[in-house]
Amino acid sequence: MRFFFTGLIMLFASQVMIAQNLDLSIDQLNPGISDYTIQLSDKNEKSTLPIRVIKGQNKGPVFTIVAGVHGYEYPPIIAVQQLMNEIDYKKLRGTLVILPIANTAAFSGRSVFYNPIDGKNLNTTFPGKQNGTITEQIAYQITNKIIPISDVFLDIHAGDANEDLISFICFYNAENFPKQTAEAKRLSELGGFENVVSYPYTLKQSEPALYAFKQAVQDGKVALSIESGKLGKVQDEAVKEIKNSVYLMLNNLTIYKKEKLVQPSIINNFTKQSYIKTDVKGFFYSDLKAGDKVIEGQTIGYVTDFFGNKIRDIKSNSSGIILYKIGTPPVNPNETIFCIASNN
Structure with missing residues (x-):
């Protein structure tokens, strides 16, 4: 119809x-x-x-x-x-x-x-x-x-x-x-x-x-x-x-006029993204948050098993800013746990 x-x-x-x-x-x-x-x-x-x-x-x-x-x-x-x-x-x-x-x-x-x-x-x-x-x-x-x-x-x-x-x-x-x-x-x-x-x-x-x-x-x-x-x-x-x-x-685009809008300056223009995944299931821990700066090789988190035993350190694969990350404890294999953004 x-x-x-x-x-x-x-x-x-x-x-x-x-x-x-x-x-x-x-x-x-x-x-x-x-x-x-x-x-x-x-x-x-x-x-x-x-x-x-x-x-x-x-x-x-x-x-x-x-x-x-x-x-x-x-x-x-x-x-x-x-x-x-x-x-x-x-x-x-x-x-x-x-x-x-x-x-x-x-x-x-x-x-x-x-x-x-x-x-x-x-x-x-x-x-x-x-x-x-x-x-x-x-x-x-x-x-x-x-x-x-x-x-x-x-x-x-x-x-x-x-x-x-x-x-x-x-x-x-x-x-x-x-x-x-x-x-x-x-x-x-x-x-x-x-x-x-x-x-x-x-x-x-x-x-x-x-x-x-x-x-x-x-x-x-x-x-x-x-x-x-x-x-x-x-x-x-x-x-x-x-x-x-x-x-x-x-x-x-002159589609609709609205007053009192905010136009902040661009601070970051990111052209490159690096993704970090893990191959294990368990509890994810990190003291870092989105927006924090990291350097390549830095330990940025770790994973424990269900008994609390550490089974994997998570290291950054690049330098840049954390664009987004897992923000809750559960983590599964092949999940993206960090995205690191940079402009080079």
Whole structure:
């Protein structure tokens, strides 16, 4: 069944549409607010994908905002909830496409990383499958319905329940898309964060993107991501930081004007990341926190068995700043326990 957006949308009212499949025809929308829910089902399992579309009075770009790819990352979800109810469509140029909670089952089930319905991580599932599991269907809908209509694609994350991190904004250095990469870099550097991270991009067109905003990069869109908040908690400063960043981008693109925004100076421009994993299961200990500086070869933590006997020292494989780390005691083989960022 195909649904096209037609009909009058009244001020402060939301048109609610429910569908198993959705074609977003922005040009056919009247200015205003529309709420849509995609119904997902796989055998006996069901879930939903909520979408809000805010179309402005004047023509302009389509700016897409996604939160809740991981349902336990609360600051982005709260920030986007607030943002989408603050925007006055009469002052908007262009269209905002907002996915306030991409993974509703993980959010409702308080599940870290994984969708409790099918045990899959949405952020390693792109481009998804039309008739796959619930998580694969979400990825498919975003890949095929949301990304194609987007001019800018912003994926907002935080530290999940086990992650300590410093706030940063990031983009992929995709040399095969120079214009899009230059714009993603520009928006990142104007996005109100002191830390800007550029990731290498070596993905071939035939390879699965896995990650949400990497899929948008692969599809030739201006794409970037925010990380703010940590340890599965709602930090008010992270919520404010996310909102400030989104408004700065909208301001800069002349999509929406907002006064009294904060534009701090960039302190770190990270271009290199080193990942540290362990091959054992047990208790993880470290006196260091995200943002601390380390040097190559430094002992930065250790792992004990379940009786408290030390079984592994963790040493840094590079010099730089801890971008994020495991912030809770459990550790498992092949988990990333530290990411060390540097600019050389």
